[in-house]
Amino acid sequence: MSTVIAPSINTPQEDAEALRKAFEGWGTDENTVISILGHRTSHQIQLIRKSYEDIYHEDLVKRLESEIKGDFEKAVYRWILEPADRDAVLVHVAIKSGKNYNVIVEISSVLSPEELFNVRRAYINRYKHSIEEDLAIHTSGHLRQLLVGLVTSYRYTGDEINAKLAQSEAEILHESVKEKKGSHEEAIRILTTRSKTQLIATFNRYRETHGGSITKKLLDEGSDDFQKSLYTTIRCFNDHVKYYEKVVRDAVKKIGTDEDALTRVIVSRAYTDLKNISDVYYKRNSVLLEHVIAKEISGDYKKFLLTILGWWHL
Amino acid sequence: MSTVIAPSINTPQEDAEALRKAFEGWGTDENTVISILGHRTSHQIQLIRKSYEDIYHEDLVKRLESEIKGDFEKAVYRWILEPADRDAVLVHVAIKSGKNYNVIVEISSVLSPEELFNVRRAYINRYKHSIEEDLAIHTSGHLRQLLVGLVTSYRYTGDEINAKLAQSEAEILHESVKEKKGSHEEAIRILTTRSKTQLIATFNRYRETHGGSITKKLLDEGSDDFQKSLYTTIRCFNDHVKYYEKVVRDAVKKIGTDEDALTRVIVSRAYTDLKNISDVYYKRNSVLLEHVIAKEISGDYKKFLLTILGWWHL
Numbered sequence: 099m100s101t102v103i104a105p106s107i108n109t110p111q112e113d114a115e116a117l118r119k120a121f122e123g124w125g126t127d128e129n130t131v132i133s134i135l136g137h138r139t140s141h142q143i144q145l146i147r148k149s150y151e152d153i154y155h156e157d158l159v160k161r162l163e164s165e166i167k168g169d170f171e172k173a174v175y176r177w178i179l180e181p182a183d184r185d186a187v188l189v190h191v192a193i194k195s196g197k198n199y200n201v202i203v204e205i206s207s208v209l210s211p212e213e214l215f216n217v218r219r220a221y222i223n224r225y226k227h228s229i230e231e232d233l234a235i236h237t238s239g240h241l242r243q244l245l246v247g248l249v250t251s252y253r254y255t256g257d258e259i260n261a262k263l264a265q266s267e268a269e270i271l272h273e274s275v276k277e278k279k280g281s282h283e284e285a286i287r288i289l290t291t292r293s294k295t296q297l298i299a300t301f302n303r304y305r306e307t308h309g310g311s312i313t314k315k316l317l318d319e320g321s322d323d324f325q326k327s328l329y330t331t332i333r334c335f336n337d338h339v340k341y342y343e344k345v346v347r348d349a350v351k352k353i354g355t356d357e358d359a360l361t362r363v364i365v366s367r368a369y370t371d372l373k374n375i376s377d378v379y380y381k382r383n384s385v386l387l388e389h390v391i392a393k394e395i396s397g398d399y400k401k402f403l404l405t406i407l408g409w410w411h412l
Numbered sequence: 413m414s415t416v417i418a419p420s421i422n423t424p425q426e427d428a429e430a431l432r433k434a435f436e437g438w439g440t441d442e443n444t445v446i447s448i449l450g451h452r453t454s455h456q457i458q459l460i461r462k463s464y465e466d467i468y469h470e471d472l473v474k475r476l477e478s479e480i481k482g483d484f485e486k487a488v489y490r491w492i493l494e495p496a497d498r499d500a501v502l503v504h505v506a507i508k509s510g511k512n513y514n515v516i517v518e519i520s521s522v523l524s525p526e527e528l529f530n531v532r533r534a535y536i537n538r539y540k541h542s543i544e545e546d547l548a549i550h551t552s553g554h555l556r557q558l559l560v561g562l563v564t565s566y567r568y569t570g571d572e573i574n575a576k577l578a579q580s581e582a583e584i585l586h587e588s589v590k591e592k593k594g595s596h597e598e599a600i601r602i603l604t605t606r607s608k609t610q611l612i613a614t615f616n617r618y619r620e621t622h623g624g625s626i627t628k629k630l631l632d633e634g635s636d637d638f639q640k641s642l643y644t645t646i647r648c649f650n651d652h653v654k655y656y657e658k659v660v661r662d663a664v665k666k667i668g669t670d671e672d673a674l675t676r677v678i679v680s681r682a683y684t685d686l687k688n689i690s691d692v693y694y695k696r697n698s699v700l701l702e703h704v705i706a707k708e709i710s711g712d713y714k715k716f717l718l719t720i721l722g723w724w725h726l
Binding site: 235238256283 | 529532533536540541542544545548549552553556557560561564565566567568570572597601604605606
């Protein structure tokens with residue numbers, strides 16, 4: 099159940115040549131594509147892309163797009179981009195779709211401030227607009243304030259906590275959550291500017307004083323996009339591994355499976371905490387995540403995700 | 413009237429030793445301090461700071477603070493910090509004072525997106541808070557939205573312009589400026605997210621359609637901090653050299669002189685467009701900026717500013 103990708107012993111050139119061979123002739127040799135790309139680190143894949151371009155004067159990403167299709171293609175595409183570039187694509191898709199604001203919240207709240215800034219840079223390089231520019235035009239009111247504030251944040255990452263502040267701001271959040279229809283500007287200020295450590299102290303303070311998690315009162319039948327995003331923000335800061343476990347759980351629970359969400363979590367977290375997410379999933383559901391995935395999806399898409407998870411051996 | 417600082421032929425070690433000698437004995441040899449620091453580039457000064465620390469195990473900045481005082485000290489202090497660090501200090505002072513929001517607008521709108529991001533990084537290193545964190549707690553409503561939006565922006569810097577957008581957004585700005593008391597959220601969105609090139613196209617479009625500059629209607633007797641900041645934002649994007657000329661003009665016109673503003677412009681723009689600001693000043697006032705400064709201020713402070721301007725030779 100390891101998610102550690104062992105460094106390849108092939109050179110980038112050898113991998114590029116093997117991929118080229120897999121594309122040639124009638125049809126694509128998907129097994130080779132899966133076996134190579136699914137067993138390489140992001141850095142190795144960037145070297146393979148470069149080698150491929152140097153040898154064949156062709157963009158590997160574009161070639162893959164024409165060779166494979168469906169959820170498999172989407173997963174491979176997200177996998178072979180550099181992390182910041184991939185997240186820029188995910189944010190762009192979320193903005194354009196006008197829903198899935200949770201993807202934007204997730205990337206803004208889980209990444210480190212420097213990583214988030216790299217996503218903003220990658221987004222501008224790709225789309226000639228800033229994230230906040232596209233996001234602000236597609237949203238308004240409190241939702242805009244929250245999402246733009248999250249995405250443009252550059253937070254303090256040190257350990258210093260202000261305990262008094264945690265207490266007073268826990269009360270501000272309480273008012274905002276309780277009132278619901280009142281002014282949420284102060285809650286937005288807190289969530290978009292305070293450091294992660296400070297926010298966790300504030301959430302803990304809330305739990306002590308009000309005897310329950312702050313998210314409990316936030317999500318009910320009538321929740322709008324703003325309240326849902328507020329909820330996701332707090333969950334991501336509090337414990338993003340638990341949050342991702344829930345995303346995966348919901349994705350496989352659905353009739354038809356939510357492939358986009360499943361791919362997103364597996365591809366985005368493979369290098370960091372996919373193992374933890376997988377462990378929490380097992381604890382919560384008493385089923386191995388790999389077994390559920392093997393049952394719910396199929397074909398090359400299934401082989402590829404299970405390869406990333408270290409459970410498929412070609 | 414050149415503002416070009418010629419590279420020094422002394423080594424950083426020699427400069428560090430000369431400064432140390434200037435501090436020793438009874439009183440400080442201010443002329444040496446002015447002659448060395450006023451003739452070095454920012455990069456050279458950083459090397460001198462390092463040499464000084466290596467040789468004397470003492471922070472040059474702290475030593476200077478104890479050796480000199482008043483407006484002279486303030487000017488030297490701002491001069492010897494790295495530009496991003498100096499701007500972080502300026503932003504911090506402006507936030508704490510609860511006025512001078514124009515300094516925040518200036519830094520956010522005149523610097524390149526990468527430079528602005530470096531200021532945010534320097535601010536966090538120095539104060540263990542983010543700029544937006546401190547700024548948001550000291551402001552509210554539209555003023556907060558505008559200033560936080562400006563400071564956290566990371567804009568597209570390419571040449572691509574959307575002409576249709578320039579036209580429609582010129583009308584949005586018109587509504588916001590005309591109404592004044594209406595909702596300004598869309599005007600804030602435009603000014604905090606669009607690229608500089610796009611904004612200038614929008615302002616030009618406004619001028620063509622409404623026969624006058626957009627700033628004309630913004631500033632009158634009853635303007636509040638938000639309207640003043642809106643005004644400064646537009647002026648900084650439109651033509652920041654003209655804007656800085658006005659800051660300097662107002663600074664020296666005052667009874668008593670506004671030393672903070674004067675120092676800020678001269679020290680911040682010395683490496684880039686102080687020569688242009690000085691030219692525009694001459695065109696507008698038919699007096700050389702150096703002459704006015706020589707008349708309005710005195711002592712070591714005067715010698716130091718004129719040295720930066722290339723007009724004082726010790």
